[in-house]
Amino acid sequence: MPTPTRSLFLLLTASTLVACGAGAIDNPEDSAEHQRMHALLDQYATVRLEADVSHLSANDQEVVRLLIQAVQPMEEVFWYQTYGDANAAAELARGDPATLEYLGVNFGPWDRLRGDEAFIEGIGAKPAGANLYPRDMTPEEFDAAVADNPELGSLYTLVRRDESGGLIAVPYHEQFAQAHADAGAKLREASELASDPQFANYLRLRADALETDDYRASDMAWMDMKDNPIDVVIGPIETYEDQLYGYKAAHEGYVLIKDMAWSGRLSRFAALLPSLQRGLPVDARYKAETPGTDSDLNAYDVVYYAGDANAGAKTIAINLPNDEQVQLAKGTRRLQLKNAMQAKFDEIMVPLAEQLIAEDQRDHVTFDAFFGNTMFHEVAHGLGIKNTLNDRGTVRTALREHASPMEEGKADVVGLYMVTQLFERGELTEGSIEDHYVTFLAGIFRSVRFGASSAHGQANMVRFNYFQEEGAFTRDAASGTYRVDFEAMRAAVDGLSELILTLQGDGNYEGVDELMLEKGLVPPELQGDLDRLDALGIPRDIVFEQGIGVLFGR
């Protein structure tokens, strides 16, 4: 049963689509404000979220329908967590359909693609703690209160004021009792029909968890599943919405159909990890560790995004669970969302390549190579070195705030090393190494488009600048396009792999810091090329038409 809040927002949003789509221009649609909102909306390409479900039994197809209904209440919960009253948010549009639609995309009046800047005048800055804490709470007040009541710092509580103004913790399962019950009822219904017994068990445990906010048993059961053709992620999961402390998890949901063919290929490549580790282009000392065999990496088509997952930029890969106790006991699972990646490829990578890749190399920008590069990035996290060679502890502690961007930078370039090796050994035969190299370059443009200010943006720029200095690609001044030199690129992949693996193995914080300072910047020439993409209206991200009707036709 949809909640009133959600149905109102959907109703208003539906009328938006009619008003704008029909092209009936009347007030307020020709106002400057409406045009500004349309330009913001145009940052997102709209994509129908479809997937093949024909291989599923009738019962399992019904399970998918039920799971879509189960995750829908996450929308209303996330509205409350990030903003508060969704109906009040709708009023901010003052009848302008484009504004209303953009409020829906962002779950509030702050632009998630533009550093949360307000897109409605007079609204003020977004509270760092969203609606998870009282807005007038000071850090000193919270620190003092949480010392007495650890529940205030829990992942699964809201912080509110009691009648005397003191801080209290309100558990999610109480605040969101109705939404949790609605979701749980659908999960239990689905568990009766699911063909895979382990999946049915997970669904029951997840429904129980929503009643208590104790998710550990269900997370354990989720890690035990191996052969389920359907999957669902549901509940309070990630903590990014809490920019104040990073304590509070926000609600979201994904309904997923497993891609059995790609998942099979991936487990085959995982078996090659030890020999790929031995072949790494670095001194033997830096590859002495046995690569992680934790290779629970699978491909999925996603058929529904809800709540936090559906706000602003869309995730194309998930790595869960976050519970460190479960991670220690069972590891983690990496889920690659193939149809969402395809959508970003079609809507963003292809038009971007038309602007920035040399015309005669554009055919090398393929979805298979994009998907492959992304998958091998994930596998490459298992290669290299986790502990420093000189008593500086783990690479993670030694490199401090640079650890994560260095590790992501390593996975990018070592992933490309793996692709190169697998082609040379005849293990990969579809497409060509040229596809992977040119697509990799186009992928760098996609990642650095939004600046090098973040740590990951810096790591992307290090790679771009290193490759350019090594002649892995050149820029044609007349056309403003870039061309890969395949031989130089192969050498640069080895060179950068060696550089990063050595910095990691030495725990060389100063060396990484220097590298970031020296190569972590966007050169003005590239910035000009990236500005061209915005001027041409090439989308920055995607929004979905999704649901039971889209998936099954109705």
Ligand code: ZN
């Ligand atoms: Zn990664």
